[in-house]
Amino acid sequence: MNKLKTVKLSLIALCGLFISITQxxxxxxxxxxxxxxxxxxTVGGExxxxxxxxxxxxxxxxxxxxxxxxxxxFFSGNSHAxxxxxxxxxxxxxxxxxxxPGKAIDTNKYYVVSVDSLVNAYPNLPSVITTGPASTNPATxxxxxxxxxxxxxxxxxxxQKALLESKGIGKLHAVxxxxxxxxxxxxxxxxxxxxxxxxxxxxGSAKMDAWTIAGLEMWSQAIKLDPNWRGGDYYDSEAPLNGxxxxxxxxxxxxxxxxxFNQSAPSQSTLPNSGLxxxxxQLPAAQWLFDSSRARAPLADANHILYLVRxxxxxxxGHQETLEKGLANLTAKSLFLPSSNDLLLMPYMAEQANSVxxxxxxxxxxxxxxxxxGHLNGIxxxxxxxDKLAKFLxx
Amino acid sequence: MNKLKTVKLSLIALCGLFISITQxxxxxxxxxxxxxxxxxxTVGGExxxxxxxxxxxxxxxxxxxxxxxxxxxFFSGNSHAxxxxxxxxxxxxxxxxxxxPGKAIDTNKYYVVSVDSLVNAYPNLPSVITTGPASTNPATxxxxxxxxxxxxxxxxxxxQKALLESKGIGKLHAVxxxxxxxxxxxxxxxxxxxxxxxxxxxxGSAKMDAWTIAGLEMWSQAIKLDPNWRGGDYYDSEAPLNGxxxxxxxxxxxxxxxxxFNQSAPSQSTLPNSGLxxxxxQLPAAQWLFDSSRARAPLADANHILYLVRxxxxxxxGHQETLEKGLANLTAKSLFLPSSNDLLLMPYMAEQANSVxxxxxxxxxxxxxxxxxGHLNGIxxxxxxxDKLAKFLxx
Numbered sequence: 001m002n003k004l005k006t007v008k009l010s011l012i013a014l015c016g017l018f019i020s021i022t023q024x025x026x027x028x029x030x031x032x033x034x035x036x037x038x039x040x041x042t043v044g045g046e047x048x049x050x051x052x053x054x055x056x057x058x059x060x061x062x063x064x065x066x067x068x069x070x071x072x073x074f075f076s077g078n079s080h081a082x083x084x085x086x087x088x089x090x091x092x093x094x095x096x097x098x099x100x101p102g103k104a105i106d107t108n109k110y111y112v113v114s115v116d117s118l119v120n121a122y123p124n125l126p127s128v129i130t131t132g133p134a135s136t137n138p139a140t141x142x143x144x145x146x147x148x149x150x151x152x153x154x155x156x157x158x159x160q161k162a163l164l165e166s167k168g169i170g171k172l173h174a175v176x177x178x179x180x181x182x183x184x185x186x187x188x189x190x191x192x193x194x195x196x197x198x199x200x201x202x203x204g205s206a207k208m209d210a211w212t213i214a215g216l217e218m219w220s221q222a223i224k225l226d227p228n229w230r231g232g233d234y235y236d237s238e239a240p241l242n243g244x245x246x247x248x249x250x251x252x253x254x255x256x257x258x259x260x261f262n263q264s265a266p267s268q269s270t271l272p273n274s275g276l277x278x279x280x281x282q283l284p285a286a287q288w289l290f291d292s293s294r295a296r297a298p299l300a301d302a303n304h305i306l307y308l309v310r311x312x313x314x315x316x317x318g319h320q321e322t323l324e325k326g327l328a329n330l331t332a333k334s335l336f337l338p339s340s341n342d343l344l345l346m347p348y349m350a351e352q353a354n355s356v357x358x359x360x361x362x363x364x365x366x367x368x369x370x371x372x373x374g375h376l377n378g379i380x381x382x383x384x385x386x387d388k389l390a391k392f393l394x395x
Numbered sequence: 396m397n398k399l400k401t402v403k404l405s406l407i408a409l410c411g412l413f414i415s416i417t418q419x420x421x422x423x424x425x426x427x428x429x430x431x432x433x434x435x436x437t438v439g440g441e442x443x444x445x446x447x448x449x450x451x452x453x454x455x456x457x458x459x460x461x462x463x464x465x466x467x468x469f470f471s472g473n474s475h476a477x478x479x480x481x482x483x484x485x486x487x488x489x490x491x492x493x494x495x496p497g498k499a500i501d502t503n504k505y506y507v508v509s510v511d512s513l514v515n516a517y518p519n520l521p522s523v524i525t526t527g528p529a530s531t532n533p534a535t536x537x538x539x540x541x542x543x544x545x546x547x548x549x550x551x552x553x554x555q556k557a558l559l560e561s562k563g564i565g566k567l568h569a570v571x572x573x574x575x576x577x578x579x580x581x582x583x584x585x586x587x588x589x590x591x592x593x594x595x596x597x598x599g600s601a602k603m604d605a606w607t608i609a610g611l612e613m614w615s616q617a618i619k620l621d622p623n624w625r626g627g628d629y630y631d632s633e634a635p636l637n638g639x640x641x642x643x644x645x646x647x648x649x650x651x652x653x654x655x656f657n658q659s660a661p662s663q664s665t666l667p668n669s670g671l672x673x674x675x676x677q678l679p680a681a682q683w684l685f686d687s688s689r690a691r692a693p694l695a696d697a698n699h700i701l702y703l704v705r706x707x708x709x710x711x712x713g714h715q716e717t718l719e720k721g722l723a724n725l726t727a728k729s730l731f732l733p734s735s736n737d738l739l740l741m742p743y744m745a746e747q748a749n750s751v752x753x754x755x756x757x758x759x760x761x762x763x764x765x766x767x768x769g770h771l772n773g774i775x776x777x778x779x780x781x782d783k784l785a786k787f788l789x790x
Contacts, residue, residue: 044671150671210660210680211653217681218613218648220674221641225620231675246616253613258606258741265605271714276439276545279615279701280626283708285605286612306674313678319666343738346653 027092028083028100028107030056034129035115035163043158043319046149049138053159054116054129058082058099059107065169069105069393070160071095071114072177072184074379075308076121076251078128079114082107085127095178097383104386105393110173115163117156117180119148119307124299133232133303145303146232153183153315154191160184161192174198174393175332178378179345180308183315186353189332190318198393199332203369203378205345206317206327206353212345213313215254220309222246223302232303241297247305248293254344257374265289323356330357334364335392337385339377422487423478423495423502425451429524430510430558438553438714441544444533448554449511449524453477453494454502460564464500464788465555466490466509467572467579469773470703471516471646473523474509477502480522490573492778499781500788505568510558512551512575514543514702519694528627528698540698541627548578548710549586555579556587569593569788570727573773574740575703578710581748584727585713593788594727598764598773600740601712601722601748607740608708610649615704617641618697627698636692642700643688649739652769660684718751725752729759730787732780734772 037051056079061068071081073094082099084092098104099112120130133148164170172195177185182204189199190206205212223229226243234240253261266284269275275283282290318326334357338350350366357364367388371381432446451474456463466476468489477494479487493499494507514527528543559565567590572580577599584594585601600607618624621638629635648656661679663670670678677685713721729752733745745761752759762783766776 042671043666146673146675150674152666152671154666208663209653209657210662210683211648211651211656213663213678213680214644214648214656214660214684217677217685218641218645221644221685222617222620225617225637225641227622242620246613246620249609249616250613253606253609256606258604258743261606261609262604265609267605268603268608268709268711270711270716271438271547271549271709275705275709276437276547278541279545279698279705280541282612283608285608286708288605289609290612290616303674310670310674313681314663314666314670316663316665321665348653 027087027089028058029087030058030083030085030093032056032079032127032129035166037159037162040159040162042149043152043154044149048131048149051118051131051159052129053118053131053163054127055079055163056081056083056114058112059110061111061167061169065167066171066173067110068164068169068172069110069112070164070172070175070188071099071112072156072160072175072181073114073117074177074179074181075312077181078120078122078125079116080127081114082112094379095382098386098389104389105176106390110393113164115160117308118151118159119304119311121301121305121308122299123301123304130304132301132307134235134301143235145235148303148307150310151307152311153187154319156184156311157187157191170195172196174200176200176202177204178202179204179375180312183312186317187315189330189334190326193329193331196332198335199330200335200337200389200392201350201353202337202382203339203342203345203375204336205349206356207323207349208313208315209349215344216309216313219247219250220306222250223305226302229302232306234302239298240302241294244297244300244302244305245290245294248297248300249289252293253289255375257341257343257372259341259372260374263372317353323353324360327353327356328360330362333392333395334362336364336366337369337378338366339373339375339381340368340370342375342377344375422482422484423453424482425453425478425480425488427451427474427522427524430561432554432557435554435557437544438547438549439544443526443544446513446526446554447524448513448526448558449522450474450558451476451478451509453507454505456506456562456564460562461566461568462505463559463564463567464505464507465559465567465570465583466494466507467551467555467570467576468509468512469572469574469576470707472576473515473517473520474511475522476509477507489774490777493781493784499784500571501785505788508559510555512703513546513554514699514706516696516700516703517694518696518699525699527696527702529630529696538630540630543698543702545705546702547706548582549714551579551706552582552586565590567591569595571595571597572599573597574599574770575707578707581712582710584725584729585721588724588726591727593730594725595730595732595784595787596745596748597732597777598734598737598740598770599731600744601751602718602744603708603710604744611704611708614642614645615701617645618700621697624697627701629697634693635697636689639692639695639697639700640685640689643692643695644684647688648684650770652736652738652767654736654767655769658767712748718748719755722748722751723755725757728787728790729757731759731761732764732773733761734768734770734776735763735765737770737772739770
């Protein structure tokens with residue numbers, strides 16, 4: 001494999017994060033902070049004691065506390081949306097291209113807050129603080145495993161709301177998120193309309209459909225097939241890393257369009273020169289994908305992925321039977337930015353949500369992100385929407 | 396689940412076959428026949444003793460033996476392309492809509508032959524005759540398992556050629572296949588151009604790319620994750636049916652477009668009424684898909700699926716480094732029929748092959764199949780191309 005290809009994949013794979021293109025300018029230095037709640041009661045009515053989540057902020061909160069933009073993160077991500085942890089940190093946060101001084105989300109004007117989700121997929125990453133099945137249950141002194149209550153996108157939102165309220169904040173200039181972050185942004189605007197003035201959904205959806213629910217299920221089933229999963233009770237034994245590796249490989253594969261994947265992955269040698277020795281190996285393109293997934297698998301927690309999948313599968317804006325009902329109370333100006341060649345959350349999902357809002361006479365618009373990346377255009381091609389975003393946020 | 400949905404899924408799932416719409420007319424009665432070779436030497440140079448494959452034929456071979464149309468089958472399919480095995484057989488072969496007396500592939504004019512592939516995915520289906528890792532190795536008296544040699548699309552073609560030669564046939568009026576069948580049709584026309592007058596590729600590709608190789612790998616990895624797979628040595632123990640179930644679920648999911656999947660699958664109940672009890676279950680849409688996959692898993696063989704995946708992953712027409720070289724010797728009139736909303740073998744693949752042929756001045760054309768089915772338009776929407784096919788075959 002050539003070096004360029006290795007570097008390209010590392011960009012995608014490193015620590016399970018999607019990393020934005022490094023900017024050739026002074027880095028914004030940031031630090032992860034911790035928010036703690038003595039107890040939190042889920043949508044399902046279960047109480048979790050001693051909840052911790054990490055968070056970051058960029059810019060300054062003004063006196064009126066009305067310049068807050070909340071950034072909600074995607075499935076494999078966390079609250080590190082912009083800046084670097086130190087001057088020699090090799091990579092900035094995933095949306096550093098659009099968050100910072102003078103950038104589309106201008107930290108000279110806005111106080112930008114981002115929060116690690118509950119049941120974050122990568123609890124073993126040093127920069128992630130989250131509460132989920134791998135956390136110690138204070139009642140038993142042991143990890144929760146599958147006794148941790150099922151949580152929803154609304155629960156992620158409610159924890160973010162508690163954090164903001166603890167700072168005396170009661171209004172969001174905007175909420176913006178990509179992919180699973182978009183689900184949170186839409187849930188914010190649907191459920192707490194009095195908070196949200198502007199909502200931006202990047203590569204997102206306002207409702208999971210059967211095809212997407214079934215597709216997400218594959219990520220869970222890969223973990224459940226691994227004998228080391230042991231019904232979720234593996235914290236005293238070997239972790240189900242083969243299952244996690246496959247789940248991550250499926251996520252990366254589904255998030256990339258063939259156009260970029262084929263440019264990045266090694267191509268197959270010509271028959272009969274290779275591939276005829278055994279089926280118990282992988283061809284170069286598959287091995288390239290699985291090797292990078294395997295390298296970052298120890299940073300993830302298998303049960304956390306299952307909980308995160310379920311939170312996504314259950315999503316419909318506002319927890320109503322229909323999108324019309326779920327979006328009825330939304331008052332935010334809305335902007336949808338689907339990726340035109342997205343294979344994971346296809347553009348029809350954002351188109352549907354935008355149409356429902358327009359049909360109800362609400363202020364919503366849609367623009368496509370173009371690029372070779374498929375779903376990942378929401379991260380790697382976001383710079384192309386910088387002007388649009390700046391205009392939308394400043395209107 | 397309502398009855399219509401059950402019936403719809405049964406149509407897809409039954410016996411691992413894709414079944415065409417039943418025609419309201421007198422059925423063509425057919426029988427499976429057996430072709431045997433004392434030994435066959437693979438592209439990789441390995442000799443397999445006592446090879447058996449099933450085959451079917453519709454219509455009559457003329458005296459000149461020049462009215463033969465070979466139909467090559469898709470991944471989950473077999474040689475039952477048309478007709479019924481008995482008058483009360485509930486379902487005809489998968490392309491019954493276009494093969495029969497007076498149909499697009501007119502059995503009043505043509506002798507239509509179809510052959511079960513080597514390493515067929517469903518060796519436990521009573522109507523399939525195939526040789527593969529589940530077959531008994533005459534040298535040991537035990538199943539081959541992973542000692543069976545890796546085979547390629549060219550090997551499938553070579554066995555078909557031996558069968559045709561055994562009947563004194565030396566020329567094909569046409570070869571036509573869908574999906575993996577398309578790979579075989581292209582390989583026929585590329586490698587044995589003197590045989591092939593017309594080639595029809597339905598929902599196909601002339602070359603696997605890295606993205607598709609990695610996507611196919613997921614089907615194999617699901618099987619390899621199942622502890623019952625035991626490195627392929629499971630014939631004296633429990634079969635890895637969980638892995639096979641997941642592989643089949645992925646195949647069906649990938650072969651269907653969201654448009655038809657969402658019409659067919661049950662929708663999710665509204666929160667907080669369901670889905671919050673545990674992550675150790677499946678939501679209705681996923682359960683619907685997995686239940687049907689589980690029901691037909693015992694008919695498949697896990698190792699056969701691994702070998703079939705590898706044959707597909709290794710494919711490039713003519714076994715050359717480039718499509719230009721691989722297709723250089725092709726002389727057949729060619730017709731490509733990609734499905735416009737195919738998510739498995741996307742239309743760019745057929746477009747690329749057609750362009751390469753046109754750029755070399757060869758006689759090739761392309762038309763899109765439209766319909767809600769995604770990849771499966773190649774089966775369920777094929778009737779929409781009946782006139783085009785008839786014209787192409789009779790020109």
